[in-house]
Amino acid sequence: MSLPIRPATPDEFPALERAMGLAFGGDPVLADSEHGRAITEFDRTRCAYDGEEIVGTSGAISLELAVPGATLPAAGTTMVSVRSTHRRRGLLRAMMRSHFEDVREREEPLAALWASESSIYARFGYGPAAEMCSITVEPARARFARPLEAPGRCRLVGSDEAGKVLPAVYDAGWRERPGHFARSAAWWEHRHLYDPEHQRDGASSYRFAIYEESGAPRGFIKYRTRQKWPPTGLPGNELQVVELQGLDATARAALWRHALDVDLVAEVQAWNCPADCELPWLLADSRRALRTVRDSLWLRVLDVKRALESRRYAVEQDFVLALADDDWPDAAGSWRLETGPEGAACTRTTREPDIRLAATDLGTVYMGGHRIGALARAGRVEGTAEAVARADVAFSWDPAPWCPEIF
Ligand SMILES: CC(C)(COP(=O)(O)OP(=O)(O)OC[C@H]1O[C@@H](n2cnc3c(N)ncnc32)[C@H](O)[C@@H]1OP(=O)(O)O)[C@@H](O)C(=O)NCCC(=O)NCCS
Incomplete structure (x- = not known):
């Protein structure tokens, strides 16, 4: 099928969002449009049009990506979808071709993405480069093997202070871990601090704790809690770790300890930890950190x-x-x-x-x-x-x- 592939305009963002919502099986949340629009690089979108209608979407985020010992420009391949009426007729392949040409023109040596299905992207030369580890721990069984010797302390902060501290901590540390990328102020505002109720799935708004030494922030944890009052009368709440970052192992250990010590919590769930996360090794009984590992970031060397x-x-x-x-x-x-x-x-x-x-x-x-x-x-x-x-x-x-x- 040969349909025109071209960048979408900012005015077309609602149509683009609707097309993606349809293909991903969700409802487009139009209330989010201003946030999505603010971080969309429209000149990097590549959409397929059937007449006036958008039937295929794709885009790229201009990333500065950490790789072993360095950082490199990379294209974050994103927003990939094809309408169910137009699938398996080569639209994805055509959009990927145009995407790679764009990457070459911009002299980005790498492209990276998260795959909705692991069967799609190897044919385009992407490989599963990084893993994510989901960890669940019962705090009641999460004694540390060694006493935590952290010279600093954890402090809860509100979203205004978090909006200043989290970017500063992240900016000081992201280059050390391959797979991280630089976050712009807009990215923080529209992706990491934006916290609408419809994204909470019944849990609380974001909670932020920072770990400080002599008043200097060294790490942060962003989490939600979900209240549960089981008939047993035992603690039932869930604490969902959204992101935990520390500039060193002490900061990370202190923040894990903070999460594990919040009262009334029966289960701490961290959806995305590094494959070499220290948490199991901090625990006296490492098997209590229940782990599920899968691919996360895919990489294409161009x-x-x-x-x-x-x-x-x-x-x-x-x-x-x-x-x-x-x-x-x-x-x-x-x-x-x-x-x-x-x-x-x-x-x-x-x-x-x-x-x-x-x-x-x-x-x-x-x-x-x-x-x-x-x-x-x-x-x-x-x-x-x-x-x-x-x-x-x-x-x-x-x-x-x-x-x-x-x-
Ligand atoms: C994935 C998706 C974009 C594919 O679009 P498409 O236009 O049907 O893909 P194409 O026709 O260009 O197919 C290109 C190749 O990929 C293969 N392919 C496409 N989707 C695939 C899938 N889900 N699983 C396995 N292979 C797939 C095709 O068989 C074809 O293979 P070949 O050229 O080697 O013979 C589309 O199915 C979709 O929108 N899915 C739901 C949203 C989604 O998962 N998006 C990806 C986000 S990371």
Whole structure:
């Protein structure tokens, strides 16, 4: 199906929102339009039109994304939907093509997204680069293994103070964790502090606590509580952690302790923690932190040279990787990669490859969240055991990538 693909205008935002609402199975909440409109980069939208009607939507957010040891511009692929009457006729493919052309023009080496279904995006060269870990803990069983030795204290703050402190803390720390990205003032206002009742699902408005040392904020937790009064008379409330960020492990431990110590709470639920979250290891009984892990951020490497030269690596290595990339010929071919903790060089080469992999698998391992060795054992990466082991160690990274928000 060949329908025109073009950017939507700000006036068309309600139609765009309705199209997305239909495709995602929800109701468009028009009361939110001003918030959605404020953070939509209309020149980066790519919509499919059938006559006057929008039948396909997609867009991009201009991100500054943390990768191992560096930050890079990246396109946050978003708002992807196709109307049920127009599905499976190539509209997504056409919008993705236009999106990638836009990414190339803007010289963004990477594209990143959250996938509604994990079956969609590998064909476009995205790989599941980061994981999210959902954790549930009963506070009654959440004694810490060691006494918390935090020199500071936690303090509840209102939304006005949170609007100042949270961005400052986030801004001081986001570069350290691959998968995080810079948040603009508008992003804070319209995404993170915006708290309409229809998004609460019966829980409270946001609660904010900050952890401070000598009056200087070092971390924050944003959460909701849901009241429950079970007939047993035992505490029944839920505490839903929306985001917990700390500039160091002490700050994070203090904030976890705060969440676990709120009275009347039967269960603390954190929907999105890093795969290497410290909470289980803080507990005396680590299994009490019930964990469910799944993919979160997907990554597409479009400018191989810049992407591979910009990140840092665990060790010095020198190897050639052959990249198969049917969807983006710019990336395909053999690349010599000389890695190190201080930087890297990536050049086209005619040398015999040490390892072979596909674009989706490069996206999977790029942030250091998945091991090349594991992909090799699954038959996704080819190479001698020695070459795989060298590449595996070079790409590994601590901390694990984590994206604390869906976009
Ligand atoms: C996902 C969605 C955008 C696909 O749009 P579409 O126009 O039907 O996709 P296309 O016809 O361009 O399909 C492109 C390719 O993706 C495949 N594909 C599309 N949707 C898929 C899905 N949900 N699962 C698996 N494969 C899918 C097609 O089979 C096709 O494969 P091929 O070209 O390799 O043969 C559409 O189904 C939709 O709106 N779904 C609901 C909203 C949603 O999940 N959006 C994604 C947000 S991350």
